[in-house]
Amino acid sequence: MTNILEKDILNNLRNIFDPSQNKNIVELGLVKNILIKKENIFVSLEVPAHRGLAMEPIRKLAENSLKKLKKGLLVHVALISHDNKDGLKMETEKKEIKKTFETNIKRFLAVASGKGGVGKSTTAVNLAIAMKLEGMSVGLLDADVYGPSQPRMLGISGRPSSVGNDIVNPLENYGVRLMSMGLLVPDDTAMIWRGPMVQSALTQMLDSVAWGKLDVIIIDLPPGTGDIQISLAQQVNLSGAVIVSTPQDIALLDVLKAVTMFQKAKVPILGMIENMSYWSCPDCGRIDHIFGKDGVELEAKKRNIDLLGKIPLSADLRQSGDSGIPMMISNPDSIQSTTYKTISKNLIKLIKL
Numbered sequence: 267m268t269n270i271l272e273k274d275i276l277n278n279l280r281n282i283f284d285p286s287q288n289k290n291i292v293e294l295g296l297v298k299n300i301l302i303k304k305e306n307i308f309v310s311l312e313v314p315a316h317r318g319l320a321m322e323p324i325r326k327l328a329e330n331s332l333k334k335l336k337k338g339l340l341v342h343v344a345l346i347s348h349d350n351k352d353g354l355k356m357e358t359e360k361k362e363i364k365k366t367f368e369t370n371i372k373r374f375l376a377v378a379s380g381k382g383g384v385g386k387s388t389t390a391v392n393l394a395i396a397m398k399l400e401g402m403s404v405g406l407l408d409a410d411v412y413g414p415s416q417p418r419m420l421g422i423s424g425r426p427s428s429v430g431n432d433i434v435n436p437l438e439n440y441g442v443r444l445m446s447m448g449l450l451v452p453d454d455t456a457m458i459w460r461g462p463m464v465q466s467a468l469t470q471m472l473d474s475v476a477w478g479k480l481d482v483i484i485i486d487l488p489p490g491t492g493d494i495q496i497s498l499a500q501q502v503n504l505s506g507a508v509i510v511s512t513p514q515d516i517a518l519l520d521v522l523k524a525v526t527m528f529q530k531a532k533v534p535i536l537g538m539i540e541n542m543s544y545w546s547c548p549d550c551g552r553i554d555h556i557f558g559k560d561g562v563e564l565e566a567k568k569r570n571i572d573l574l575g576k577i578p579l580s581a582d583l584r585q586s587g588d589s590g591i592p593m594m595i596s597n598p599d600s601i602q603s604t605t606y607k608t609i610s611k612n613l614i615k616l617i618k619l
């Protein structure tokens with residue numbers, strides 16, 4: 267435990283002054299959304315949009331100052347623009363609102379790749395529905411702030427409704443509850459955010475959403491091994507990660523970086539999924555290994571990681587994602603859906619639901 271209280275943080279930040287106004291940032295009311303979790307401290311500084319760049323040195327001063335509260339403390343201070351109407355509100359929560367992700371969610375499961383374009387989001391949404399069909403209560407968090415795709419894949423549109431105290435309801439389809447930045451900003455709006463703002467957005471999508479009581483939240487991670495992945499490992503007690511890749515050597519180069527990152531963060535790797543494993547001609551039955559053969563299986567064996575399944579390439583699978591009717595719904599008897607069902611059953615056992 268940190269034994270650090272909110273008042274300790276505020277007292278510390280009273281030593282950080284905004285030179286343009288000659289007042290400290292607490293007195294100016296810039297300090298918002300203080301969150302203390304184990305050895306982590308998250309603080310948002312709410313500033314006018316036009317002062318974002320100018321406030322970056324002050325953000326760094328605040329972060330460095332808070333790190334001195336205790337040795338080994340992990341501190342994240344984010345700049346949030348209160349003029350930005352497209353993002354989540356970053357107001358300080360009322361004391362009586364409990365942290366959703368600490369109280370109501372039994373398990374968190376990350377679906378990751380490290381590489382874009384390997385079908386990770388398609389895998390995540392179909393696994394979420396497969397688990398729902400197994401009787402689990404399931405949420406899906408689209409953690410790809412820059413390129414959210416789950417609203418389209420799950421066939422959901424509209425904006426989340428407020429339940430008060432800056433808490434919003436997730437939207438739901440096919441029995442799966444969803445929160446995504448794609449529900450909060452227009453499709454054609456680019457999220458030009460720096461790392462700290464992304465971290466704060468992720469915290470808000472976890473903490474300021476009325477998820478309700480869920481057996482599991484599946485987190486669809488973006489490509490790479492950057493701010494979101496690191497923040498997630500620090501904020502959430504992940505039950506494990508599922509790694510998705512095509513068999514292609516180039517894809518595996520990045521995927522293995524994701525494996526290493528999770529291992530360093532001490533997040534269990536529950537297994538790997540070989541997506542786009544092969545293509546079977548619907549007319550003659552010939553099988554072509556377009557992206558290489560058994561690449562994921564061989565890497566999994568080399569690293570002593572379970573191979574959870576192989577998903578064949580299919581035009582129907584692509585069309586189902588584009589149409590908002592996932593394969594588990596549009597064609598539940600397909601080989602892809604059958605494999606998703608098998609994988610989901612294994613994952614339910616592995617995370618002990």
